[in-house]
Amino acid sequence: MNRTIRELEPDDIDQIIxxxxxxxxxFLQGMGVNPNKLPDADSWKSLLNQDLNRPLxxxxxxxxxxxxxxxxxxxxxxxxxxFGQEAYMHLHLWQPxxxxxxxxxxxxxxxxxxxxxxxxxxxxxxxPYALNPxxxxxxxxxxxxxxxxYETTPGWLTFHQTVNQWVLSxxxxxx
Numbered sequence: 001m002n003r004t005i006r007e008l009e010p011d012d013i014d015q016i017i018x019x020x021x022x023x024x025x026x027f028l029q030g031m032g033v034n035p036n037k038l039p040d041a042d043s044w045k046s047l048l049n050q051d052l053n054r055p056l057x058x059x060x061x062x063x064x065x066x067x068x069x070x071x072x073x074x075x076x077x078x079x080x081x082x083f084g085q086e087a088y089m090h091l092h093l094w095q096p097x098x099x100x101x102x103x104x105x106x107x108x109x110x111x112x113x114x115x116x117x118x119x120x121x122x123x124x125x126x127x128p129y130a131l132n133p134x135x136x137x138x139x140x141x142x143x144x145x146x147x148x149x150y151e152t153t154p155g156w157l158t159f160h161q162t163v164n165q166w167v168l169s170x171x172x173x174x175x
Contacts, residue, residue, distance in 0.1 A: 001068055002067075003110075004070070005107060008052060008077075012065050012072060013045050014045070017041050020033065021041060030131070031128075032131075033159075037157045037158070037159075038157060048061065048063075060079060061081075062077060062079075063075055063077040064077070064114060072094075074103075075094075076090060076108065076111040078090070078115055079155070083120065085122055085123070086123040087125070091126070104134070105141050105142055108142050112124055116170060116173060123169050124144075124168045125166065126144060127165050127166070129161050129163060130163055130164050131161075140166075143173070144167060145166065146165070147166065148164075149164050
């Protein structure tokens, strides 16, 4: 099976939006997402297309598409980007059959290398919902360190929740 990552292209945006908008509310809540905060498809598409055209130092978001045999199966993105310093990562395998297969660990490793290189990061953070075991296990496997567990509203699509804050510093990157 051929696993690759690549930068977001305009044609990928609809799949990312559909992953969220077509998901069951229970699934979204299990990730810490508040279904009532999801924008409509057109507004979301406009936001991502605008950001896609910004120069790297000005980006609010930066997406990578994860592919199995040249077929998109998930994505990772960063936000809260401070070029040359830090960013916050998100990770999503879209179909259940691709989860718990080792693909997530592979894709996250490839993604973090790209994020550190592209944005000259010193630290990469991730704050998954503490009650969502999959991303927490993946982050530990790829070398992130657990900094703290605390309550916050971690993103623009989430509800107030307990999160685990993980960090990977440039000097502790694997490989």
